[in-house]
Amino acid sequence: MQNKSSFLAVAVLLTSLSIQSGTMNQTVTVHDKTFAVSIPHAKIEERIKTLGQQITHDYKNAEKPPIFIGVLRGAFMFLSDLVKAVDLAYEIDFIQVSSYEDKTTSSGVITLLKALKRDITDRDIIIVEDIVDSGLSIAYIRDMLQTSNPRSIRIASLLDKKLSTLDFPIDYVGFEIAPEFVIGYGLDYDQLGRNLKDIYTLAE
Ligand code: IMP
Numbered sequence: 334m335q336n337k338s339s340f341l342a343v344a345v346l347l348t349s350l351s352i353q354s355g356t357m358n359q360t361v362t363v364h365d366k367t368f369a370v371s372i373p374h375a376k377i378e379e380r381i382k383t384l385g386q387q388i389t390h391d392y393k394n395a396e397k398p399p400i401f402i403g404v405l406r407g408a409f410m411f412l413s414d415l416v417k418a419v420d421l422a423y424e425i426d427f428i429q430v431s432s433y434e435d436k437t438t439s440s441g442v443i444t445l446l447k448a449l450k451r452d453i454t455d456r457d458i459i460i461v462e463d464i465v466d467s468g469l470s471i472a473y474i475r476d477m478l479q480t481s482n483p484r485s486i487r488i489a490s491l492l493d494k495k496l497s498t499l500d501f502p503i504d505y506v507g508f509e510i511a512p513e514f515v516i517g518y519g520l521d522y523d524q525l526g527r528n529l530k531d532i533y534t535l536a537e
């Protein structure tokens with residue numbers, strides 16, 4: 334088990350190194366699947382800069398510093414770059430929910446794994462997600478946070494597959510993408526691939 338994961342980690346590292354050197358097609362193999370670059374890092378950076386400017390503009394007159402709430406683990410990289418692009422005072426906290434995709438919970442029931450540390454009552458909060466797929470997770474998180482009576486809730490998601498029929502908006506969307514499985518820039522395939530700088534989609 335240990336050997337297998339070490340081997341996979343090395344395989345991912347070597348492949349991503351060869352991507353940077355530009356000597357290979359921009360593909361990476363993670364576990365049993367091959368992925369191709371779909372959104373290069375430069376495009377992600379550029380888009381996040383714009384989102385950061387929008388958020389700065391939208392909250393510049395806020396009474397209290399807004400609180401960014403990152404959804405672990407997928408959103409860690411997006412959150413880190415997004416907040417650097419925001420020119421305001423703000424706080425940061427994290428939340429984690431179980432992902433029904435983890436095969437261990439096939440029921441579709443989402444549970445809270447890590448609660449907030451901050452009291453968000455009467456505060457402006459911005460939930461930061463990696464991706465909205467079915468929308469189940471973000472709807473659960475939003476409903477749960479709503480019970481603490483924040484002053485306002487907005488949502489930033491790097492990616493949106495546009496499959497969900499939510500009765501609230503995703504206020505800051507990085508990219509709308511096709512409903513395909515993606516990895517990189519925080520997103521994983523069975524826990525690997527989160528460290529990739531670009532976003533990759535499953536290659537045929
Ligand atoms: P939803 O509840 O179906 O909207 O899915 C949300 C969560 O599932 C995201 O926060 C991700 O952690 C995970 N997820 C959904 N689609 C993908 C994908 O294409 N790649 C990796 N993780 C995904």
Ligand code: MG
Pocket residue numbers: 404405406407408463464
């Ligand atoms: Mg997630």
